Amino acid sequence: MLVVQKYGGTSVRDVQRIQNVAKRAIEYKGRGMDVIVVVSAMSGETDRLLNLAHEIAKFPDEREVDVLISTGEQVTSALLAITLREMGHKAVSLLADQIRIISDSSYGTARIASIEDAKIRSELKEGSIIVVPGFQGVDDRGNITTLGRGGSDTTAVALAAALRADLCEIYTDVDGVYTTDPNICERARRLDKISYEEMLEMASLGAKVLQIRSVELAQKYNVPILVKSSLVEGKGTLVCKEDMIMMEKVVISGITYNKNETKITINKVPDKPGVASKIFSALSAANIVVDMIVQNVSHENYNDITFTVVKADGKKAFKITEEIGTEIGAKVAMDEDMAKVSIVGLGMRSHSGVASRMFTLLANEGINIELISTSEIKISCVIESKYGELAVRALHKGFDLDAGDIAEES
Amino acid sequence: MLVVQKYGGTSVRDVQRIQNVAKRAIEYKGRGMDVIVVVSAMSGETDRLLNLAHEIAKFPDEREVDVLISTGEQVTSALLAITLREMGHKAVSLLADQIRIISDSSYGTARIASIEDAKIRSELKEGSIIVVPGFQGVDDRGNITTLGRGGSDTTAVALAAALRADLCEIYTDVDGVYTTDPNICERARRLDKISYEEMLEMASLGAKVLQIRSVELAQKYNVPILVKSSLVEGKGTLVCKEDMIMMEKVVISGITYNKNETKITINKVPDKPGVASKIFSALSAANIVVDMIVQNVSHENYNDITFTVVKADGKKAFKITEEIGTEIGAKVAMDEDMAKVSIVGLGMRSHSGVASRMFTLLANEGINIELISTSEIKISCVIESKYGELAVRALHKGFDLDAGDIAEES
Numbered sequence: 157m158l159v160v161q162k163y164g165g166t167s168v169r170d171v172q173r174i175q176n177v178a179k180r181a182i183e184y185k186g187r188g189m190d191v192i193v194v195v196s197a198m199s200g201e202t203d204r205l206l207n208l209a210h211e212i213a214k215f216p217d218e219r220e221v222d223v224l225i226s227t228g229e230q231v232t233s234a235l236l237a238i239t240l241r242e243m244g245h246k247a248v249s250l251l252a253d254q255i256r257i258i259s260d261s262s263y264g265t266a267r268i269a270s271i272e273d274a275k276i277r278s279e280l281k282e283g284s285i286i287v288v289p290g291f292q293g294v295d296d297r298g299n300i301t302t303l304g305r306g307g308s309d310t311t312a313v314a315l316a317a318a319l320r321a322d323l324c325e326i327y328t329d330v331d332g333v334y335t336t337d338p339n340i341c342e343r344a345r346r347l348d349k350i351s352y353e354e355m356l357e358m359a360s361l362g363a364k365v366l367q368i369r370s371v372e373l374a375q376k377y378n379v380p381i382l383v384k385s386s387l388v389e390g391k392g393t394l395v396c397k398e399d400m401i402m403m404e405k406v407v408i409s410g411i412t413y414n415k416n417e418t419k420i421t422i423n424k425v426p427d428k429p430g431v432a433s434k435i436f437s438a439l440s441a442a443n444i445v446v447d448m449i450v451q452n453v454s455h456e457n458y459n460d461i462t463f464t465v466v467k468a469d470g471k472k473a474f475k476i477t478e479e480i481g482t483e484i485g486a487k488v489a490m491d492e493d494m495a496k497v498s499i500v501g502l503g504m505r506s507h508s509g510v511a512s513r514m515f516t517l518l519a520n521e522g523i524n525i526e527l528i529s530t531s532e533i534k535i536s537c538v539i540e541s542k543y544g545e546l547a548v549r550a551l552h553k554g555f556d557l558d559a560g561d562i563a564e565e566s
Numbered sequence: 567m568l569v570v571q572k573y574g575g576t577s578v579r580d581v582q583r584i585q586n587v588a589k590r591a592i593e594y595k596g597r598g599m600d601v602i603v604v605v606s607a608m609s610g611e612t613d614r615l616l617n618l619a620h621e622i623a624k625f626p627d628e629r630e631v632d633v634l635i636s637t638g639e640q641v642t643s644a645l646l647a648i649t650l651r652e653m654g655h656k657a658v659s660l661l662a663d664q665i666r667i668i669s670d671s672s673y674g675t676a677r678i679a680s681i682e683d684a685k686i687r688s689e690l691k692e693g694s695i696i697v698v699p700g701f702q703g704v705d706d707r708g709n710i711t712t713l714g715r716g717g718s719d720t721t722a723v724a725l726a727a728a729l730r731a732d733l734c735e736i737y738t739d740v741d742g743v744y745t746t747d748p749n750i751c752e753r754a755r756r757l758d759k760i761s762y763e764e765m766l767e768m769a770s771l772g773a774k775v776l777q778i779r780s781v782e783l784a785q786k787y788n789v790p791i792l793v794k795s796s797l798v799e800g801k802g803t804l805v806c807k808e809d810m811i812m813m814e815k816v817v818i819s820g821i822t823y824n825k826n827e828t829k830i831t832i833n834k835v836p837d838k839p840g841v842a843s844k845i846f847s848a849l850s851a852a853n854i855v856v857d858m859i860v861q862n863v864s865h866e867n868y869n870d871i872t873f874t875v876v877k878a879d880g881k882k883a884f885k886i887t888e889e890i891g892t893e894i895g896a897k898v899a900m901d902e903d904m905a906k907v908s909i910v911g912l913g914m915r916s917h918s919g920v921a922s923r924m925f926t927l928l929a930n931e932g933i934n935i936e937l938i939s940t941s942e943i944k945i946s947c948v949i950e951s952k953y954g955e956l957a958v959r960a961l962h963k964g965f966d967l968d969a970g971d972i973a974e975e976s
Contacts, residue, residue: 171621208645211581213652220651223659224644227637234634235618241630242623249633253663254708298664 158190158280158321162290162312165199166329167386168232171239177327177386178239181285185245192276192286192319194312195236197228218263222292222302226252229289229308237287246284250275252292252300257311259293259301266293266301268310271318288315306367313370317377324374324381325392326366331385332393333358333365335557336411340545343558347409348391351398354409357500357534371395398502407503407510408555413548414496417447418470419526419538420477421462423487431484432461438476444469448496448529448536462527464538467492494526495544498536499551511535517554523547568600568690568731572700572722575609576739577796578642581649587737587796588649591695595655602686602696602729604722605646607638628673632702632712636662639699639718647697656694660685662702662710667721669703669711676703676711678720681728698725716777723780727787734784734791735802736776741795742803743768743775745967746821750955753968757819758801761808764819767910767944781805808912817913817920818965823958827857828880829901829936829948830887831872836894842871848886854879858906858939858946872937874948877902904936905954908946909961921945927964933957 161181168174181191205225209216233249240247252259255275259266276286290308293301303310309326316324331346333355338344350358352375356368365383374381374395384392425431432451439446447464465473474490481488504510514535518525523546527538539547552558571591578584587603594601615635619626643659650657662669665685669676686696700718703711713720719736726734741756743765748754760768762785766778775793784791784805794802835841842861849856859873875883884900891898914920924945928935933956937948949957962968 171618174622205641208581208641209648212584212645212649216648217651220644220647220659223661224641224648227640230637230640231615231618231634234630235622237630238619238626238634239622241627249630251633251710300661 157188157323158192158319159184159323159325160192160194160312160316160319160321161325161327162194162308163196163327163386164308164329165196165201167327168195168236169199171235173386174232174235174239177236178243180386181240182243182245185285190280192280192288192315192321193236194288194290194308194315195229195232196290196308197225198232201228201231219299222263222266222300226289226292226300226302229291233287233289240285240287246282247287248279248284249287249289250279251289253294253298255288257293257314259295259303261295261297261299261301263299263301265304266295268293268303268314271314273319276315276319304369306370309367309370310373313373313377313379313381316379317373321379324379326370326381326383327386328365328383329385329387330365330383331388331390332383333395333410335409336548336552337413340413340548341411341552343549343552345557345559346390347393349394349396350409351502352395353398353533354500354502355395357498357531358410358412366395407507408499408501408551408557409503410500411548411551411555411557412498412500413544414447414498415541415544416467417464417494417496417538417541418467418473419462419464419491419494420470420474421460421489421491422477422481423460423489424458425461425486426484427457427459435461435477435480436463438480439465439473442472442476444473444476446473448527448538450527450529464494464496464527491526493541494538495541495547496536496538497544497547497551498534499555500534502533504533504535513554514551517550518547521546521550523550567598567733568602568729569594570602570604570722570726570729570731570734571737572604572718572735573606573737573796574718574739575606575611577737578605578646579609581645583796584642584645584649587646588653588655590796591650592653592655595695600690602690602698602725602731603646604698604700604718604725605639605642606700606718607635608642611638611641629709632673632676632710636699636702636710636712639701643697643699650695650697656692657697658689658694659697659699660689661699663704663708665698667703667724669705669713671705671707671709671711673709673711675714676705678703678713678724681724683729686725686729714779716780719777719780720783723783723787723789723791726789727783731789734789736780736791736793737796738775738793739795739797740775740793741798741800742793743805743820745819746958746962747823750823751821751959751962753959753962755967755969756800757803759804759806760819761912762805763808763943764910764912765805767908767941768820768822776805817917818909818911818961818967819913820910821958821961821965821967822908822910823954824857824906825951825954826877827874827904827906827948827951828877828883829872829874829904830880830884831870831899831901832887832891833870833897833899834868835871835896837867837869841894845871845887845890846873848890849875849883852882852886854883854886856883858937858948860937860939874904874906874937901936903951904948905951905957906946906948907954907957907961908944909965910944912943914943914945923964924961927960928957931956931960933960 237249256272290311381395449463478488523543647659666682700721744754791805857874888898933953
């Protein structure tokens with residue numbers, strides 16, 4: 157059995173935590189498994205290096221930034237290999253160019269193209285625990301690349317896929333994926349299992365546990381991911397294929413919640429081609445990321461277009477939209493202090509009435525829904541910000557997610 | 567014209583100093599030269615990394631220590647390349663494995679076996695300033711190696727040799743090689759030129775300007791080295807072949823001085839094979855480095871053997887030697903608080919009476935010589951520590967080295 161373990165920055169932030177990582181790897185090895193450990197930079201290290209670069213240049217050369225920041229993971233790799241050897245176990249660190257983790261040449265946001273398995277396999281055969289710096293690759297001309305923030309997750313999943321590992325464990329500072337934010341809803345429950353699809357919707361909505369690209373990659377190559385805490389013992393959450401999950405059990409897997417949204421509405425937009433394009437091109441040119449977009453026919457030959465942006469961009473987005481509104485004779489309104497609450501679950505594909513149940517639960521609390529948007533496995537409602545936490549708790553309870561409501565899987 | 571410039575840790579210790587390094591490289595480039603810059607780790611960085619390793623293990627795995635500490639130079643290289651690009655100049659960092667600086671596999675003390683010049687030449691042709699992390703190599707299996715403390719000097723000289731550079735400039739925190747320690751003798755004078763041979767004797771005696779291996783390498787491939795300060799303007803000291811130096815000018819090039827020596831004497835050692843071997847094997851087994859060894863016939867069938875060690879090892883060395891002395895019936899005595907003062911110069915090969923002049927100069931000051939040892943271009947005397955500084959000043963003046971005594975070369 158081959159397991160890939162990945163540890164984030166807080167899990168390797170000092171020598172003591174690195175020793176804990178080493179102990180776990182050795183324990184797995186002792187149980188007869190082959191182990192590959194992927195490590196991030198010690199927490200704070202990547203920022204320290206980036207700050208140095210930004211002391212020099214506002215836009216430092218991207219190739220050289222990758223040469224710079226890839227050292228963070230290299231340091232952790234060496235320290236972990238030293239620790240494993242000090243504990244009496246064979247271990248070797250292998251950098252991206254030593255393995256040959258080949259990526260494209262998009263410095264800072266490189267994508268892995270291929271991974272050679274020969275070097276790792278031969279070292280595994282020797283009985284070594286393999287330590288790999290996450291986040292880095294090498295292009296076909298030998299330049300160092302990095303995979304972007306959170307890229308260590310991607311390294312781990314890609315290695316697991318390339319070596320056909322049985323499991324990819326992602327160790328982090330939370331003990332798994334929760335039904336919702338425990339800070340808002342104290343009855344939030346750790347999920348034993350979640351499908352790739354649900355995880356993708358959860359991740360993009362703010363459940364910041366796994367890098368979204370790594371989940372896509374895991375889904376593509378069918379790599380089971382176990383998200384666990386490196387600090388406390390626990391079963392964690394298995395992210396896996398839909399058919400491995402007992403679907404009947406739950407309709408909704410989780411509730412996610414985004415605060416600080418601003419809603420902008422353009423009323424009476426003339427119904428002719430190019431208007432929406434004009435608005436969103438202007439916003440994009442100003443580097444404003446638009447979250448939800450909803451369009452509805454309100455009057456004959458007129459549309460209402462509503463969209464949301466993060467509150468920090470609200471006023472700027474409003475100004476841009478208003479200018480275009482004046483041009484085309486449409487009225488623009490802004491509501492700051494909005495929140496988006498979403499329910500995510502594969503179950504809604506086979507269960508009818510999920511949406512109406514959501515709306516009823518919110519109405520029962522006197523919460524007005526300002527905007528609705530749906531995808532196949534997600535329904536999002538924009539509401540007034542002050543009702544956000546109340547909405548999360550009401551939906552969590554209403555969809556039977558509260559701890560104790562259903563038996564935990566074993 | 568091709569110049570290799572090397573900067574030590576204090577010369578790149580912060581962003582501002584790195585910017586100064588970049589300015590100088592660009593200035594050279596502007597004068598039509600091709601430039602390769604070799605950099606050390608920012609000062610303190612190598613120690614910071616080594617301390618982490620030693621928190622984990624008393625004897626950390628050597629392969630992994632090299633993976634660890636090679637990141638220090640990599641960071642500086644990336645930062646310098648970023649700086650050069652920010653200043654509008656083409657620049658690229660090339661790591662040991664990207665150039666292919668091939669070394670043997672002696673981690674921590676690797677020796678360079680070969681350097682491929684193709685990659686550097688093609689980047690130079692593109693007009694780039696090349697930035698190379700010093701101190702590191704890669705063995706023929708792709709493992710990262712380091713060349714030992716001060717190895718960046720060796721990298722610079724080796725690159726200069728491989729690429730047939732016209733000059734190798736070593737920038738450091740002193741402005742050249744001095745006739746003696748300016749802290750002891752205020753009339754110490756910067757040398758304009760010094761031969762490889764003299765530099766080797768000076769370096770091993772404590773004039774810690776250049777790593778001794780880099781001087782040997784420069785001598786072998788006839789690479790002229792210019793030692794300069796990165797902080798103040800100045801002509802520096804050129805280390806070059808003997809025939810480039812006006813030999814007639816000076817007999818002695820410099821005076822070196824080692825404090826804190828302990829002298830141990832074994833009297834009446836039976837004159838039979840194996841006794842010296844027994845003593846020095848025992849000291850070596852105890853990791854004690856012996857500096858000078860002098861043996862003299864004192865009585866028929868008996869020898870006196872005297873040696874010196876650093877004072878910190880004195881008591882331990884005495885104890886070991888005394889045990890052996892008791893075994894063989896010889897008496898062992900120790901003098902702590904000794905100093906060694908040496909004169910170095912090619913001139914003594916062609917000028918007679920140099921030794922006697924040295925002894926007279928010391929006698930004139932009432933300084934008793936306890937031990938004498940000579941090589942082709944060096945004479946060392948061990949004296950009481952308290953006379954050390956006085957001896958240096960007397961010899962410096964007596965051999966006409968005081969500033970103003972001879973015209974500086976242009």
